[in-house]
Amino acid sequence: MPTDSRFNRLPVSEKGLVSICIEGQTITALEGESVAAAVLQAGVRPSRTTPVTDSGRAPFCMMGVCFDCLMEIDGKPNTQACMTEVRDGMVVNIQRGARQVLGDDL
Amino acid sequence: MAAGIRTSRNGSDVAVVGGGLVGLAVALGIQEKGQQVTIYDEGDIAFRASRGNFGLVWVQGKGDSYPAYANLSRLSARLWGDMAASLEESTGIDLQLSQKGGLFVCLSESELSQRANMLDQMAANHSEGYPFEVLDHQQLKEMVPEIGPEVAGATWGPEDGHVNPLYLMRALLKRFTSLGGKLINSAAINSVQPINGQFHLHSADGRYVSDKVVLAAGLGNKKLASMVGIEAPIFPNRGQVLIAERVKHFLDYPTGHVRQTAEGTIQCGDSKEDVGFDSGTTTDVIADIARRAVTMFPLLKDVRLIRSWGALRIMTPDGHPIYQQSEEFPGAFLVTCHSGVTLAAAHAGPIADWIAEGNPDPVLNLEKFHANRFQV
Numbered sequence: 069m070p071t072d073s074r075f076n077r078l079p080v081s082e083k084g085l086v087s088i089c090i091e092g093q094t095i096t097a098l099e100g101e102s103v104a105a106a107v108l109q110a111g112v113r114p115s116r117t118t119p120v121t122d123s124g125r126a127p128f129c130m131m132g133v134c135f136d137c138l139m140e141i142d143g144k145p146n147t148q149a150c151m152t153e154v155r156d157g158m159v160v161n162i163q164r165g166a167r168q169v170l171g172d173d174l
Numbered sequence: 175m176a177a178g179i180r181t182s183r184n185g186s187d188v189a190v191v192g193g194g195l196v197g198l199a200v201a202l203g204i205q206e207k208g209q210q211v212t213i214y215d216e217g218d219i220a221f222r223a224s225r226g227n228f229g230l231v232w233v234q235g236k237g238d239s240y241p242a243y244a245n246l247s248r249l250s251a252r253l254w255g256d257m258a259a260s261l262e263e264s265t266g267i268d269l270q271l272s273q274k275g276g277l278f279v280c281l282s283e284s285e286l287s288q289r290a291n292m293l294d295q296m297a298a299n300h301s302e303g304y305p306f307e308v309l310d311h312q313q314l315k316e317m318v319p320e321i322g323p324e325v326a327g328a329t330w331g332p333e334d335g336h337v338n339p340l341y342l343m344r345a346l347l348k349r350f351t352s353l354g355g356k357l358i359n360s361a362a363i364n365s366v367q368p369i370n371g372q373f374h375l376h377s378a379d380g381r382y383v384s385d386k387v388v389l390a391a392g393l394g395n396k397k398l399a400s401m402v403g404i405e406a407p408i409f410p411n412r413g414q415v416l417i418a419e420r421v422k423h424f425l426d427y428p429t430g431h432v433r434q435t436a437e438g439t440i441q442c443g444d445s446k447e448d449v450g451f452d453s454g455t456t457t458d459v460i461a462d463i464a465r466r467a468v469t470m471f472p473l474l475k476d477v478r479l480i481r482s483w484g485a486l487r488i489m490t491p492d493g494h495p496i497y498q499q500s501e502e503f504p505g506a507f508l509v510t511c512h513s514g515v516t517l518a519a520a521h522a523g524p525i526a527d528w529i530a531e532g533n534p535d536p537v538l539n540l541e542k543f544h545a546n547r548f549q550v
């Protein structure tokens with residue numbers, strides 16, 4: 069996993085650790101933080117590519133507004149990573165372009 | 175600045191009031207003839223159908239009891255390809271025009287047979303033929319495998335298509351200004367005064383004079399038309415529209431209710447409500463649109479809605495356009511319609527030619543679009 073992240077965690081009161089799998093690599097995240105925070109900390113760039121021009125994007129507003137943090141989270145495409153809390157064993161992948169729609173989402 | 179007098183006798187031969195799709199298309203067509211055109215547009219506070227529509231270039235069923243309107247819609251659809259190509263070449267803007275045919279999906283057998291009868295009747299009224307096909311569920315499923323099990327069938331119109339209406343506006347405006355046309359924004363025209371064969375347009379900022387005036391102000395036309403001796407029975411009709419997230423391409427043809435844009439966006443809607451000048455949205459109508467869309471294409475149940483809006487159609491009592499030169503004040507024209515996307519090519523072509531040069535092309539059947547048809 070790339071480690072060039074310029075995001076550093078502030079010291080926070082004791083929190084549990086969880087493991088999540090991003091693009092096939094396991095990383096450790098803090099309980100209670102968002103997938104977007106974990107992705108930024110882990111240095112995953114881009115976290116999605118756009119449907120029309122395929123250009124790279126990363127989480128931006130961190131508050132559910134800009135939709136630039138869309139990722140595939142536990143098999144669910146186009147999910148806002150900044151609005152999703154990490155969970156032990158979570159599987160996260162980059163959202164590549166437009167999502168497929170097959171009508172078989174859970 | 176004190177209210178100035180801007181006499182544009184030398185600068186502007188034709189004033190177009192309204193910078194929506196209708197005004198822009200007509201203005202471009204006249205400017206292309208070498209006449210100097212200025213568009214006056216009210217701005218963002220106005221009701222603007224051109225920014226809220228569904229983007230269909232639609233023929234099937236249009237003018238079902240009015241052959242002149244059916245012919246006009248077909249004429250415009252035929253002219254669309256050339257207009258799009260020329261706009262794309264001159265502006266570099268891809269309008270995303272696709273005219274591979276369109277489907278009107280019917281949920282029940284009775285809806286399907288009613289529609290089939292309507293189109294049969296149209297074919298009977300058009301000696302040169304009126305192309306369409308009626309598809310039962312199986313035939314439709316072969317064309318569109320994603321169609322839902324509850325759908326009865328569809329009617330197919332080979333002349334139908336769709337386009338990105340916002341790129342269309344941008345391209346029309348870019349071409350218009352590149353030819354020397356002028357657009358004045360935030361210029362609500364409060365009155366039009368015919369004086370000595372010319373027209374004085376008054377806005378809060380001043381007065382503009384032109385030899386001809388084209389009223390293309392959408393819902394604003396009702397008030398303005400009466401100032402040049404034309405009675406224009408125009409009223410709003412609301413449509414609500416849903417936009418869902420972009421998904422991988424699955425739908426090859428536009429339908430009357432659901433289409434997928436070139437970028438993959440899903441657009442749904444076709445509600446018709448008589449609610450006056452209220453362009454808002456309501457939960458029940460949106461839920462209804464979404465329910466129908468999912469019945470037609472069950473895979474859409476997984477798709478997230480991004481936004482919705484309401485917009486006002488510009489309707490006449492029979493739903494057909496009004497194209498009319500004032501008898502009392504020649505040089506004043508009224509142009510209004512409720513399918514300004516479909517008719518854009520006719521407006522930029524033969525309608526603009528008629529306004530610029532007189533002598534309407536007989537193919538237009540212009541007398542059929544006079545507002546005197548409402549005075550019975």
Ligand SMILES: Cc1cc2nc3c(=O)[nH]c(=O)nc-3n(C[C@H](O)[C@H](O)[C@H](O)COP(=O)(O)OP(=O)(O)OC[C@H]3O[C@@H](n4cnc5c(N)ncnc54)[C@H](O)[C@@H]3O)c2cc1C
Nearest residue numbers: 192194196216223224227228230363392394413514515516
């Ligand atoms: C929900 C919906 C879906 C639609 N779907 C389709 C479709 O699929 N295909 C299709 O062909 N058509 C469709 N239409 C219709 C189409 O959008 C309209 O026919 C078209 O946009 C009308 O253009 P317009 O220029 O006449 O009106 P508008 O876009 O309303 O423009 C009128 C302009 O006039 C200006 N104006 C008003 N009053 C004044 C004034 N006093 N002075 C100066 N300027 C003024 C306003 O600023 C505005 O820009 C749809 C409409 C709606 C509402």
Ligand code: FES
Nearest residue numbers: 130133134135150
């Ligand atoms: S980062 Fe903006 S919506 Fe998630």
